Amino acid sequence: MERVDLMPPSGGDDVMERADAYAAAPLLNCLLREVAHPLPEPGVYRLPGVDRLLRVRGTRRPAEPEVRAGGRWHRIGHAELVKLVAEELRRHTGRSNHELPAEMIDSRDAVAALLAARARATPPADPYLRSEQSLVTGHPHHPAPKARGGGPTASWLPYAPEAHARFPLVLLGVRADTVVEEGDASALDILGDAPPGYRLLPAHPWQLDLVDLADAFADGRLVRLGTTAFDAWPTAAIRTLYAPGADLFLKFSLDVRITNDIRRLWRHDLVRLRGTDSAVTAAFAAIPGPAAWIGDRGYRTARFAYEELAVLVRDGLRGHLLPGATPLLAAGLVEGFAGSPLPHAADPMAWWEAYLAAVVPPALAAFADHGVVLEAHLQNTLVAVDASGTPVQALFRDAEGVKLLPEVSRAAGWERLVYCLIVNHLTEVAAALVEHHPGLDPWPAARRALTRPGLPETAALLASPTLPGKTNLLLRWTGADGAEARYRPLPNPLAG
Template sequence: MHRPSPIETQLATELAEARPDLVPGFTAELPGARAAVLTRLWRALAHEPLPWVTRRVRGAHSLALRLADGRALHGPHADPYATDAYVTAVRLDGVRYDDAARLMTDLGWPHSAGFAAELDHSAASLALSRADREFPAKKWPGRDWEWEQRVVDGHPFHPNCRSRPGFSAADQLAFGPEHRSAVRLETVPVAAGDCLLTGDWPDELRDGGRLLIPVHPWQAVHVLKDGPGEPWRTAHPLMSLRTLAVPGGPHVKTALSARLTSSVRDISTYSIEAAVTLSSFATDLAARTDGLLHITRTLGAASANSPDLAAVLRESPEAYAAPDERVLPVAALATTDLPGSPSWLAEFTRLTLGVGLRLLDLGVALEAHGQNLLVVLSGTGAPLRLVYRDLADIRLSPARLTRHGITAPGLTGRLVTDDGTTLRRKLFGSLVAGALAGTAGSGPALATALETAARDLPVTPDLTALLEGPLPAKALTLMRLTPQTPGDQWAALPNPLMPAR
């Protein structure tokens, strides 16, 4: 019988105080949550270039991993594109493990202890999210944030899909979008001369010679530690947790200096400086897609010269949907019946790949994962066009832009590269190995959709690379186990269109 971990016990204790009615559901959801996290970890162990795994041996019914220290791990075959929790246990030298945290602890690799704590928190938080979920009604939500509240399980492939260290049970209930709470944003006044400001800053966020910077209440208490700010507007948290939708107003991206999934979510000075320039450039470029892509414009961005006290105001994606249409993040498609139709999935794949490859050819690689990429659906569910938000991690190729007679924006730094591998990794890793795989739910379904959609797409070197080579995906577990290595690290996943060898 599984013994609860300290984090599971802690969350259960906190939950008994905050929402005692959820304790039975939390307990009941723990086994499934552990399996979901273990499945994501097994995918990483099976496919990422981990230096502690020296060989992978495919048997008739299982997969064996030979470790550098002589031990062996055994588990089921690992479909890198599957979203079901199909791994309930693996065996390390014959010992059964049914949770990812205990397995990672006993593997004993560098930085295993810290990563194991994150995995433990991920499973416990996931159980809490599932315990409080509302099962989707047949009627689709009417507002954009209601779609985001349906994404209960978080990242479909990251073992830290729900890791929120530093967040108590009460914090998660108050601030997690899946718990459907409204959040009262606060503001901190800063002398305008001490701020970096790009774009327009609304009058309601000005006080004489001071800018009022919206602050997430968790940030105000745990990071700024100057006490609560001035109450401003009530807003609804979106999937990223730190971005919130103000009813009738903008989406507000706040600094939230907590480690969520992998990264600490502050807002860099570089992002503030580039925000409006990127927005204007990307909006103009999207016009070359014949109305199939819209960019949510950045209205204004401000920082008190600190990544811990900054905010970005963006227009709502609802601006690009007619009254009889729905706009939703691609991650929320898995909460509908739409991906179950092969013809619908092929049509959606054709739309997203066509737009993504068109922009890549022009010189812009979108980070089009299921959170940043949204789709506009007709009243009958047909995918009509796309909306993209949050340009902070796209990549621009001056050489490709110049080839098409497009003047590159005056930006330098990490956003700018002409390296083809880097550009393709950015798009393919987020869109195909991320958004499309998460929507399809399995390798076979993804393969069918890609094969069908590709017949109608222009043949370019980028499309050929996608269809004939390994599929890049961020090596999310390797990155957590090698924090001393800066930047993204990558895995080469088996192409779903090519038979396994």
């Protein structure tokens, strides 16, 4: 597989060129997956709506787009690519959309700001945090993975994981008679002291800038209590922060569209949280092997700002990790970061087989034996490695994304699992591994790992010519809800 370097040598326009390349790659992935028609010549596609030929270099991260006109190939930058995509989608769908092209430009501008900030920042010493804060490209099949709501850079950059941010949490006191709490949120009480008649509630400083709580502060329902004595680190999810000293994850609302959704902790998700987390916790207690579920213990909020101020309390890492193991974000392994074991595996096939053995069996067992559909994509999976960098354990997270049978049909649950685990996750890790270790064929080992007697869906999966690919570009263009996943068939590398 040809490797395309998105980081050209430094020069006067280095940041701008790199931002164009980073922003173009996922947009091109979407366009090629969802709309374009491949032609026999490698890297050449027909855009049926505008009836133009498009040529790209590379496969996993397409680069250097060119359009055929006047008998010649013409290189186009990110701005021209956005215009081309918008015109293609207008003709393809018969609908206009002025919001998404603006998000694509915002995403590219955000990448430029992140690259400049990373050049000045010191990466965390902890390899786990480095993996969480490595996602400059982000979702490899989203048209605007780094869009930050269109706000000025100064409003979001101080809180960006990709800029190696760390910052204290704002501490609020919420009048006790207005507090809503479910599950175990007691860990919040160790973050500071609340005055009599109030309960402690941490807040994300960016969220406080986004919502109007002036009336609640004016009438005493809310009081400011300063900030935490420690910094928290934003993870890849942006609104989920990790406090290493307390070994605690906290997930907040952010009234900003990031990828497909406004990232607020919605009431309907919060009220089902305890049931979902309990079901997954019980499943993992019964699943053999070291795989772990990082549980969502509970949440606390204010009745008058139920969604806006909600804080979800998530388990830390230490109680779940095997002794001596180092957790790493799966998405970070795909993106790359200093200290990643993936490019340095002495025996890449053995590394891949160990990866599959850690990740695949618990995800299949959760579905087959317990009716739990994990959202086992790259950003919700941690893979712990031993001192040699070999995978030894998988840790899964985020009850909000979990589906339970029969809340969803078995067929819909299986399709979602296949998309998250295989299309979004394993195919990306496999491609990154092959990029660093040319000649490796990852799919026979993957076929073996996905063979599970007693689960008829796996036999059908290995025989199917296609896999379900989520259509994020068309989903956003047509204004569908982010939870309403729509799929188109992709070639199945497992078949045969």
